[in-house]
Amino acid sequence: MRLDGKVALITGGASGIGLATSRKFVREGAKVVIADINLDQAEAAAAAIAAEGFEGSVAAVRVNVSVFAEVEAAVARAVEVFGKLDVIFNNAGIAGGKPLLEHDPVADYEPIIRVDQDGVYYGILAAGRQFRAQGTGGVIISTSSIYGEQAAELSFTYSAAKAAVISFTRSAAYELAEYGVRAVAITPGRVGTPIINQFSEELKAVFASEQLRNKLTEPEEIANVVAFLASDEANVINGTVVSVDDGYSV
Numbered sequence: 001m002r003l004d005g006k007v008a009l010i011t012g013g014a015s016g017i018g019l020a021t022s023r024k025f026v027r028e029g030a031k032v033v034i035a036d037i038n039l040d041q042a043e044a045a046a047a048a049i050a051a052e053g054f055e056g057s058v059a060a061v062r063v064n065v066s067v068f069a070e071v072e073a074a075v076a077r078a079v080e081v082f083g084k085l086d087v088i089f090n091n092a093g094i095a096g097g098k099p100l101l102e103h104d105p106v107a108d109y110e111p112i113i114r115v116d117q118d119g120v121y122y123g124i125l126a127a128g129r130q131f132r133a134q135g136t137g138g139v140i141i142s143t144s145s146i147y148g149e150q151a152a153e154l155s156f157t158y159s160a161a162k163a164a165v166i167s168f169t170r171s172a173a174y175e176l177a178e179y180g181v182r183a184v185a186i187t188p189g190r191v192g193t194p195i196i197n198q199f200s201e202e203l204k205a206v207f208a209s210e211q212l213r214n215k216l217t218e219p220e221e222i223a224n225v226v227a228f229l230a231s232d233e234a235n236v237i238n239g240t241v242v243s244v245d246d247g248y249s250v
C-alpha cells in the first residue's frame, strides 16, 4: 500500500475533498486525523471510515485553522494518537465573494483570508516544526484552486488567498528541503462537493461544461492524486503546483 505506516493530518477532512482523501489515505495504509471546525461531522466521518474495516486507523479533532494555537494542538494530537506526523493536507477552505466595488473591506476580505490563506500558513508552520523536531522529513500538500492562478467573477479575495497558497508552497519547499520536507499545491477546478452542490442544476451544468470531460470532478478523483503526491513515489514533485482541473485551464 502506497501510504503504509504514514500518519496524516487532513484539515477540512469532514467533507468533500478532505473526506474523500481521508478515506483514500486510510485505504492506502495511513493513519489519519480528520481535523475540522465541524467536530460532529469530523467524528461521524471518522466513525464511518473506521467501520469500513479500519478501526484504530482514524481519529477526529476539532480545529479552526484560522487560529495558530489550534493548528499546533491538532498536530500535537496526531502525534499523541499515532506517534508522529508524516503528512499534512492543508485543505480546509471557504469560498464566496462579491463584485470588488461592492465589498465591505472587512466582511468580504478577512474571513476568506483567515481560513484559506492564514490557515495554510499555520499548517505549514506547525507541521514544519514537527517534521524538523522528528528529523524524519515530511510532506505538505495544500489545496489552492484554479482561481489561485487566474482572475474570475466574484473571486477577488478567494483568488488572492489561493495564490498565496501557491507562493507558500514554493517557499516552504525551498526553506524546508534541508529537513527532508516536500511541499506541493493542487489546483482543483470544479469538484462536486457542498461548495459546488449548493448551486442550481443549471449552474452546475455550466461548471461541468468548463472542464474537458464535461462533468464535475469527483472528490475521490482528487483524493487519488493527493495520495500519490503524499507517497514516496512522488519524491521528485516538490515546490510546485499540480493541476487537477480536468483541463479547465487549457
Ligand code: NAI
Binding pocket: 011, 012, 013, 014, 015, 016, 017, 018, 035, 036, 037, 038, 063, 064, 065, 066, 091, 092, 093, 094, 095, 115, 119, 143, 144, 145, 146, 187, 188, 189, 190, 191, 192, 193, 194, 195, 196
Ligand atoms: P467542503 O465545504 O466540502 O469542505 C470544506 C471543509 O472545510 C468543511 O468540512 C468545513 O467544515 C471545513 N472548514 C471550513 N472552515 C474551516 C476552518 N476555519 N477550520 C477548519 N475547518 C474548516 O469543500 P471542498 O470543495 O471539499 O473544499 C476543500 C478545499 O478545496 C477548499 O480549500 C476549497 O477552497 C478547495 N477547492 C474546492 C473546489 C471545488 O470545486 N469544490 C475547487 C477548487 C478548490
